[in-house]
Amino acid sequence: MTQQEIFVQLLIIGAGPAGLAAASAALQAGVRIVILDENPAPGGQIWRGGEMNWKDARAHAMWQQILSSQLVQYLPATRIVALQAQTLVAEQDDQVLTIHWEKLILCSGAREILLPFPGWTIPGVMGAGGLQALVKAGASLQGKRVVIAGSGPLLLAAAQTAQQAGARVLLIAEDQPWSALCRFFWQLVRQQRAKAWQALGLFWSLRYVRYRACSTVLAASGQQRLQQVRLRQGQQEIELGCDVLACAYGLTPNLELAHTLKCALTEGKVQVDAQQMTSVRNIWAAGEVTGIGGVEQALIQGHIAGLAATAQAIPEAARRVQRQALAFARLLQTSFSLRAGLRALCKPDTLVCRCEDVSAARLQQHADWRTAKLVTRAGMGPCQGRICGTACQFLYGWEAPQLRQPVFPAKTSTLAALAAGSLKETE
Ligand SMILES: Cc1cc2nc3c(=O)[nH]c(=O)nc-3n(C[C@H](O)[C@H](O)[C@H](O)COP(=O)(O)OP(=O)(O)OC[C@H]3O[C@@H](n4cnc5c(N)ncnc54)[C@H](O)[C@@H]3O)c2cc1C
Structure with a gap:
């Protein structure tokens, strides 16, 4: 196993929309940047799979700017094992990397919440984001009967992805009642006109798919793999034969790294100020690690964090977009919080x-x-x-698990290097 030591002014963890926006803004200050991500390709969750798969011009523009700069070192497929103030240890292929950073922007995103119900571990049952990841990795759903269930906007995005991959989407089962969905949409129209249009566009693309409110998955069953799902729709119970059940109960920020760095957390997300600075000096955070708010929030927060971490001025227009993104995040939270039932x-x-x-x-x-x-x-x-x-x-209602270093499972040779306290020797 080889070892490498890197010294950098700005380390960005996460190459999703927030991380790319942060790098793009920070580059204007001419600082040396390392972008590190455990995924093999940039883009995070929404732009998963790298530039060949991107349809959003914003992703291409930022990535081209980053690629064409001599100041950026991009470290894909790199897994963080341990970190502390100013130093981080990571694995990449058969290398152990020790990165010494002056400033850090944490853009580690979020993951899906999976809620257990009878049959949720049967092959064919997955998270809605997991289904999207499979499709973005090239899996075909040609002719497959798919049911999408849970709550929130990710249901529609997943249904659209499944449909585009050739699936027959039988049902979108939304747990919230129509009254709550109408309130959400009315607030979108009032506060976020562009997002309201986006939602209407999604609904239009799914106009031949059944969409039911007050509809909840009760159980999944099948021999060897999924064959049927049982759902409650209002007062009724129904059974549907299907090949794939994709569930979405919202997202939760990836807090392991923030927690290890002792950044203050509030309501299950990293606490930041208007400059995206965390409670720890020289550490900023942006995107879904600071709360679930969608790609626009990730982009504007990343942009502001990149400017702030490199001591550049933050234009008032950017602050306005940031406030609007925060309002949308709050609306999402109040409209789709998990029902105790x-x-x-x-x-x-x-x-x-x-x-x-x-x-x-x-x-x-x-x-x-x-x-x-x-x-x-x-x-x-x-x-x-x-x-x-x-x-x-x-x-x-238990408290979140407390993590210890190493934060992720690591190779024994890396652990040996860590235990030895020196990462200079090889082998
Ligand atoms: C499964 C899933 C599917 C989604 N699908 C959609 C969709 O279809 N449409 C939509 O509008 N929104 C979707 N979202 C929401 C969307 O991902 C966000 O709005 C947006 O991508 C957030 O950007 P981000 O940069 O904050 O985080 P992300 O895009 O999540 O990027 C975070 C990056 O950090 C990296 N990372 C995390 N932890 C570590 C670590 N310890 N070490 C190294 N790297 C790390 C990840 O690999 C990732 O590349 C989805 C979210 C999830 C979780």
């Missing part, structure tokens, strides 16, 4: 930790995440509690 979907024999096969009945016996983890091994599998820890927060 969704807890009842998880039955005693439902697996909550699918890595370690731990059922709800075994978890319920414990008072908090720490005890449950010690006794049942929940959260000790490959996802390290990222899925089941979030589910337990919702199901039992």
Whole structure:
């Protein structure tokens, strides 16, 4: 295993919309930048798969600017193992990288919330974002019968992606009632006209797909793989035969790195000021790690963070867009917060930790995440509690899992280098 040491003025973690916007703004100040991402291609979640897949001109423009600069070093497929103030250790192929940074912009985005219900671990059941990721990676859904269920705008985006990949979308089952959806849309029209048009465009592209409000998945079943889903629609229960069930119950910020860096968190997101600065000196945060608000929020926050971290002035027009993006994030949060009744979907024999096969009945016996983890091994599998820890927060009101370094599973040779306290030796 080889080792490399990098010294940089500005480190940006995450090459999604926020990270690309931050780099693009910071470049104007002529600083040396490293952009690090665990994905093999830039673009984050919405622009997943790299530039060949991008349809948004903003992504191309930022990426071209970054590529053409001698000042930027892009580190794809790089996994952070440990970090502390001013230093970070990461793995890339068979290299251990030690990066010394002066300033850091954290753009680590968000992940899906997956809620357990009977049958959610059967092959064919996945997150709506997971379905999009599969399609963006080239998977075909030609002729597949797809049901999309959960709550929020991601349902429509996932349905559109599935349809474009050749699927027959049988139903979009939205958990919220029509009254809440109409209130949301009315607020969009009042505050965010462009987004209202965007939503109408999405609905139009899905005009032949059944869209039901007050509709909730109760169970998925099948031999070997998914064959059928049971849903509650108002007072009725229905069963539908299908090949894929994609569920979306919203997103949750990826806080592991912010937590390790001791950045203050509020309401499950990184706390930032109007300059996108966190509570820790020389660390800024932008995009969905600071709250779920969509791509426009990620872009404007990234832009402001890039300017602020390189001591450039922030134009008033940018601040206006930032405030508008924040208003949209608040609207999303109030309109699509998880309904307490969704807890009842998880039955005693439902697996909550699918890595370690731990059922709800075994978890319920414990008072908090720490005890449950010690006794049942929940959260000790490959996802390290990222899925089941979030589910337990919702199901039992437990605090989020506390992480220790290494923040992600690492190769033994990297751990050996870390333990030795020196990353200069090879082998
Ligand atoms: C699964 C999913 C699907 C989505 N689909 C849509 C959609 O179809 N339409 C839509 O409008 N919005 C969608 N969104 C929301 C959309 O992703 C955001 O609005 C936007 O991409 C946020 O940009 P960001 O830069 O903040 O975060 P992201 O786009 O999430 O980018 C964060 C980047 O940080 C990297 N990263 C995270 N942690 C680490 C780490 N520890 N080490 C190294 N790199 C790290 C990730 O690999 C990622 O590339 C989706 C979100 C998710 C989670």
